[in-house]
Amino acid sequence: MPIEIPKDKWPGSVKKVTLGATTAEGGTRSRSVTVGGQTTLPYLLFEAPTPNKPVVAIEIKSHKPDDWSPLLGEVWGDAMNDPAQWAKKAEEAGADIIVLALTLADSPEDAVKAVKSVLGATGLPLIVWGPGQAEKDNDLLVPIAEATKGEKIMLGICEDKNYRTIVATAMANGHVVQARTPMDVNLAKQLNILITDMGLPADRVIMDPTTGALGYGIEYGYSVMERLRLAALQGDGMTQLPMLVTPGFEAWKAKESKVGEGVPEAWGDWKARAIHWETLTAMALVESGADIIVLRHPESVKRVKDAVEELVAA
């Protein structure tokens, strides 16, 4: 007698969110990217297909960062001095989306200029991150949202401290917000409630549940994401949003990736280790339900994209 495989039937599903607007949709992107739509746990094809496969974004900065690992300097080279050049190279490296991270040194005018130059250099959808301080984020993101009306970019970081300003400008200018909360299911839900209560439709919100790198707390991010996705499938509307994760940012902050000297011999070859660190951090999060994976090194991009292709293969 053949074995009966237990299959889960879920009442809920993840909402679809689209980033980027093409000319026909009121923007200038050559294509848009849709994520979400899942009706079961990640890649369980015996239950349901994966409607939209997860995508890889590459993080670039408005100014050449002085605190990035030399290994990243090696691969991006002079392009790091010019966000437009960098964005082009990132597209060549396989990015589906560009993440432009602004710095505290940027004035609103500089920031708008950087965003426009990136939009001009690539047809990919864009995510823009403020420098990560609520007030400064507001100062930079509002003029950017206005200057790019209709492009359907994603504005980050939208946190409990500044969500009102970011959400208001996203609503007024047709953008999407990246709702970030620190590794906690209830905080994530709460922020989504606050955001949608302002009137922004849920299909214009992507959750960023945050994570730690491999060895630096990844198990918390991993389990929070599994729990969020389970809650979404069980029908909890305020968790039914696609998830963005930042393994590039986290892994390259870790000593294992960042530095090659003064570390134990048992850590092995620096470059190979750095790529493993970023790739394995990303893979664990892919397994736990990530929809947008933000990376930094082209080799990790290739490995993660290859893995995703295998996971969605019928």
Added chain:
Amino acid sequence: MALSGIQIYKMLPQTNCKECGFPTCLAFAMKLAAKQVELSACPYVSDASKKQLAESAAPPIRLVTLKAGTEVKAGNEVVMFRHEKTFYNKPGVFIRVKASDADAAKKVAAADAYKVNYVGMDFVIDGFAVEADGGDFVGAVKAVRDATKRPLILIAKDVALLDSALSLLAGESALIYSADASNYEAFADVAKKHKASLVVTGDSLDALADLTQKIQAKGVEDIVLDLGGKNLSEWLQRSTQARRLAIKSNFRALGYPVIFFAGQNGAAKEPVYAAQAISKYAGFVVLDTFTPELAYALLVLRENIYTDPQKPIQVQPGIYEINSPKPESPVLITTNFSITYFAVANEVEGSGLPAWLVVCDAEGMSVLTAWAAGKFDAERIAKAIKSFNVADKVSKKRVVLPGHVAVLSGELEAELPDWEIRVGPREAVDLPGFMKQALN
């Protein structure tokens, strides 16, 4: 699968005789379900019920132990997701060598000597697999056994070869690979003779379940499954299905640990394949490549995934040196919750600024949680400063409190009268800026 109290109650005499020490059979059943009493406390339970209850108490995934000079355990898992309880037995990481490889023993010796420290724990490679591929298999097994004391997996199609090789491993519990529908009888016999565990392979879960039952009937209990499949998608689905059948449907024929060969599509894909196997239910992961950097990354991933989510990981309280601090470098205070520690240590380390980081024993809680629970107060902080002899290391008696516990600064001044108390930022990410601007 574990029975509920009501299900157990139906199997009890239902006489409420009280001889077990509980007022009713139902109360006793509830205690049994919670595994707080032994069934033997009931003098009147029938043999049939005894048998059924013992079966229900057996783990849904059998514990398989490989033994030589060291031990590796797999199985005994009870949940699909780590947050539901925890994952118990970390998958054994093995390195495969081929018998024809003249350097096999040398490679084994190098990997055998590997040791890497991660937050105070030493990780090693768990064992080795030797594959017969022509050449002198028995000789290779002997050479590998001389090079390591760890458990072995023997891979061969020829049962006679396995028999001879296993004779060299008297007193050990090895794992042999693999029995299929065409050869399982001979493999089961040799496994039984040498007290080895046996891997079964099959094209489908149906074929595997059929084989495990036949092998069990021949008296071999310690079985490991190779689920087959050709890519990440198939492996994920099959391992999920096998685990679900075992745990949720209590399907004994697939209630065994799973072995996975990560190098089967080449070295380039091996790291990613091994990573999925670690997250998604493998009991043994066999690598074809040994490099320190890959071993370190995978062993850390395994540790993270198998950490008990019910117990916060703590770091050892103490004074940590970041970026080679000097006597005039600042003293920062935080708690011993690992994530809190990592957040603070990473930010400071990344900034390149030297500092002394004093990690207080807050019972593994984060700053705010510990403060709310009364585990992170002025008294504890002062005790840490004193017991770690911080004053002997610094020239400037100044400590920086996390911004979230600014309220403690007054009390801390009273506890540490000759120290300057400064209130730092609330979030670790703002520490480098604070250290540059406010601490000069």
